[in-house]
Amino acid sequence: MAKRHVIVGGGTAGWNAITTIREIDGGDSEIILVSAENPYSRMVLPYYLSQEIGEAHVFTASETRLGALGVETRFGRRAVRLNPNDNKLILDDDEELAYDDLLIATGSSAVRAPVPGADGANVHSFWTLDQAKEVTASLKPGVRVAMIGAGFISFTILNALIKRGADLTVIEIAPRILPRMVDDAGAEIVQGWLEERGVKILAGAEITSIEDAPGGGKTLKLKAGANIEADLVIMATGIKTNLEWLEGSGVEVNSGVVVNDHLRSSDSNIYAAGDVAEGPDLLGDGKAVHAIEPTAMQHGRVAGANMAGLDTAYEGSLLMNIVDVLDLEIASFGNWNDEDAEVIQIVKKDRPAYRKLLFNGGRLVGAILLGRSRDIWMTNDVGMLKGLVQSGCDLSEWKEHLRGNPFDIKRAYLAVGASGSLIPETLLGRPSVPERDIAVQS
Amino acid sequence: MKVLKIVPERCTGCMRCELACSYEQTGAFQPSKSVIRVSAFEGHTSYSPYTCPQCDEGWCLTACPVEAISINAAGAKDVMDEACVGCKLCTIACPYGTIFYDPARHKAFKCDLCGGAPACVDVCPRAAILYEEAEVSDWVGPFAAERTHGPGGALTAEVK
Numbered sequence: 001m002a003k004r005h006v007i008v009g010g011g012t013a014g015w016n017a018i019t020t021i022r023e024i025d026g027g028d029s030e031i032i033l034v035s036a037e038n039p040y041s042r043m044v045l046p047y048y049l050s051q052e053i054g055e056a057h058v059f060t061a062s063e064t065r066l067g068a069l070g071v072e073t074r075f076g077r078r079a080v081r082l083n084p085n086d087n088k089l090i091l092d093d094d095e096e097l098a099y100d101d102l103l104i105a106t107g108s109s110a111v112r113a114p115v116p117g118a119d120g121a122n123v124h125s126f127w128t129l130d131q132a133k134e135v136t137a138s139l140k141p142g143v144r145v146a147m148i149g150a151g152f153i154s155f156t157i158l159n160a161l162i163k164r165g166a167d168l169t170v171i172e173i174a175p176r177i178l179p180r181m182v183d184d185a186g187a188e189i190v191q192g193w194l195e196e197r198g199v200k201i202l203a204g205a206e207i208t209s210i211e212d213a214p215g216g217g218k219t220l221k222l223k224a225g226a227n228i229e230a231d232l233v234i235m236a237t238g239i240k241t242n243l244e245w246l247e248g249s250g251v252e253v254n255s256g257v258v259v260n261d262h263l264r265s266s267d268s269n270i271y272a273a274g275d276v277a278e279g280p281d282l283l284g285d286g287k288a289v290h291a292i293e294p295t296a297m298q299h300g301r302v303a304g305a306n307m308a309g310l311d312t313a314y315e316g317s318l319l320m321n322i323v324d325v326l327d328l329e330i331a332s333f334g335n336w337n338d339e340d341a342e343v344i345q346i347v348k349k350d351r352p353a354y355r356k357l358l359f360n361g362g363r364l365v366g367a368i369l370l371g372r373s374r375d376i377w378m379t380n381d382v383g384m385l386k387g388l389v390q391s392g393c394d395l396s397e398w399k400e401h402l403r404g405n406p407f408d409i410k411r412a413y414l415a416v417g418a419s420g421s422l423i424p425e426t427l428l429g430r431p432s433v434p435e436r437d438i439a440v441q442s
Numbered sequence: 443m444k445v446l447k448i449v450p451e452r453c454t455g456c457m458r459c460e461l462a463c464s465y466e467q468t469g470a471f472q473p474s475k476s477v478i479r480v481s482a483f484e485g486h487t488s489y490s491p492y493t494c495p496q497c498d499e500g501w502c503l504t505a506c507p508v509e510a511i512s513i514n515a516a517g518a519k520d521v522m523d524e525a526c527v528g529c530k531l532c533t534i535a536c537p538y539g540t541i542f543y544d545p546a547r548h549k550a551f552k553c554d555l556c557g558g559a560p561a562c563v564d565v566c567p568r569a570a571i572l573y574e575e576a577e578v579s580d581w582v583g584p585f586a587a588e589r590t591h592g593p594g595g596a597l598t599a600e601v602k
């Protein structure tokens with residue numbers, strides 16, 4: 001009998017696992033995808049909000065595409081229990097699915113700050129398509145938006161809110177914005193840039209309640225300072241991994257499902273991938289939850305390869321983010337906040353340009369880059385810095401030069417042979433195949 | 443597969459490849475829009491172009507959340523404008539630094555081998571860029587290493 005793979009969660013990780021299994025087995029196994037939502041890419045929701053793309057553009061694995069790949073679906077259904085002893089998954093309508101192996105790819109969900117009124121009318125999260133639709137429908141030019149949280153996710157939707165004409169106030173409880181993406185110096189530049197462009201920012205501000213205002217608006221009360229009046233409140237105050245359904249299963253869980261370099265959990269036929277998985281960290285011996293799109297993609301593909309019977313080890317995920325706000329690019333990689341690292345850092349005075357390079361001996365272990373979108377070095381250098389972190393090339397000879405000019409990264413990159421050491425690298429030990437080129441026998 | 447083989451020793455730094463590339467890619471003679479880029483070494487006495495090696499992994503292709511990068515008839519990874527949302531994930535995923543972002547169009551762009559007739563190869567007067575069957579290799583690395591050690595190179599501090 002054909003092997004049966006059950007995939008729980010149809011986001012980035014689940015979808016990449018499916019295409020990888022099919023790339024390898026050409027249709028020679030049963031796959032069942034259980035997903036609470038129809039598969040789509042969360043990270044393009046900001047472009048849906050800005051109305052640059054329509055709803056159809058966000059979907060990844062349609063029923064038709066999955067059908068062509070020989071995948072059975074259970075959409076709109078949730079996994080509620082896992083029973084590894086008899087290899088069964090139980091769904092919310094009591095259906096029991098037997099599996100030979102199973103992938104946990106249930107991602108994460110938005111959490112709201114524990115503030116009275118956080119669940120009231122006109123208070124939204126922005127994590128799912130349904131939530132994005134609610135916010136999209138409520139926006140019109142001039143709407144006063146209070147965005148609670150100044151982290152990466154809130155910054156990914158900032159452009160869209162401004163483009164749709166919102167009058168935006170961002171409120172952050174930490175002493176500064178982007179506390180988990182850039183350092184103090186970077187945050188200061190970003191805040192200045194946004195304020196010059198009319199975005200109001202309150203950092204170090206604690207909200208004590210969100211109340212209905214007369215006339216349909218909302219009043220946000222602060223611990224110190226004047227109230228904020230808004231028509232719409234968006235809470236981007238963090239995420240949590242979707243693990244509840246694993247309770248009692250015995251699968252080892254820490255911050256996420258703990259997996260080894262084959263993406264296997266404590267049960268050898270149960271895999272985990274994406275936001276929900278705590279896997280190998282490229283830059284350390286430990287394990288980490290890196291809740292970002294590239295990690296979900298790589299986890300999904302490596303898990304899929306192993307589920308399809310290959311023996312594929314994963315080197316580990318690298319934290320990396322890039323976002324632009326009103327044409328200022330902000331990017332950070334790896335251990336950008338490593339306090340033990342040797343730091344090379346420069347701020348240009350004449351224009352917003354900031355760069356920080358972090359070294360461990362001769363090895364680059366992290367970086368922060370800030371610059372205008374139209375300064376072409378921004379997106380050029382972003383990739384090369386990632387390549388230097390990824391390849392671990394020895395930059396000892398270049399450190400002094402980079403200390404004088406950390407913007408001159410390209411010659412260092414070329415001279416240490418970074419591309420040469422990267423050329424043999426592939427994730428699965430072979431060239432990648434785009435999904436549309438995967439051939440499946442019917 | 444036919445790839446762009448770079449012979450840096452032959453490059454004179456004339457920048458014709460950048461002009462031809464930007465014209466082919468965007469219709470403008472504007473080196474900043476070129477996806478092949480010439481770097482200077484040893485105080486602007488040596489030069490070499492550098493571009494996407496069409497790597498096997500295709501980090502850009504696999505990173506794209508909306509599958510906007512495909513492989514064209516020439517075997518190059520190619521951005522499909524109508525699908526690209528401009529999220530720039532490909533620009534941080536590509537460890538070679540050879541996929542770019544056009545802020546005016548909100549799209550990523552990269553070397554597509556001009557569909558099989560690379561303009562840079564056509565215009566290079568010194569045959570420093572060849573389009574031929576070859577295993578991809580680090581064409582520029584050894585040259586760059588050699589040309590950054592002497593006086594006038596980046597590492598002059600080392601030879602004082």
Ligand SMILES: Cc1cc2nc3c(=O)[nH]c(=O)nc-3n(C[C@H](O)[C@H](O)[C@H](O)COP(=O)(O)OP(=O)(O)OC[C@H]3O[C@@H](n4cnc5c(N)ncnc54)[C@H](O)[C@@H]3O)c2cc1C
Nearest residue numbers: 009011012013036037042078079106107274275292293296
């Ligand atoms: C607005 C926004 C912008 C973002 N921007 C970026 C960015 O620029 N760069 C970046 O790297 N990352 C970004 N991210 C994060 C990125 O989208 C996630 O890291 C990625 O989606 C994780 O993929 P995943 O497959 O692990 O989980 P998800 O994509 O969350 O998919 C999980 C799936 O599991 C389903 N599910 C959950 N529970 C169950 C259950 N019990 N039973 C069945 N199905 C279930 C869900 O419905 C969903 O379909 C962004 C996210 C958002 C919301």
Ligand code: SF4
Nearest residue numbers: 494496497501502536
């Ligand atoms: S742009 Fe970068 S990731 Fe994409 S094919 Fe070229 S070298 Fe590979």
Ligand code: SF4
Nearest residue numbers: 506526527529530532
């Ligand atoms: S910028 Fe375009 S091509 Fe690059 S990852 Fe985003 S959508 Fe894909």
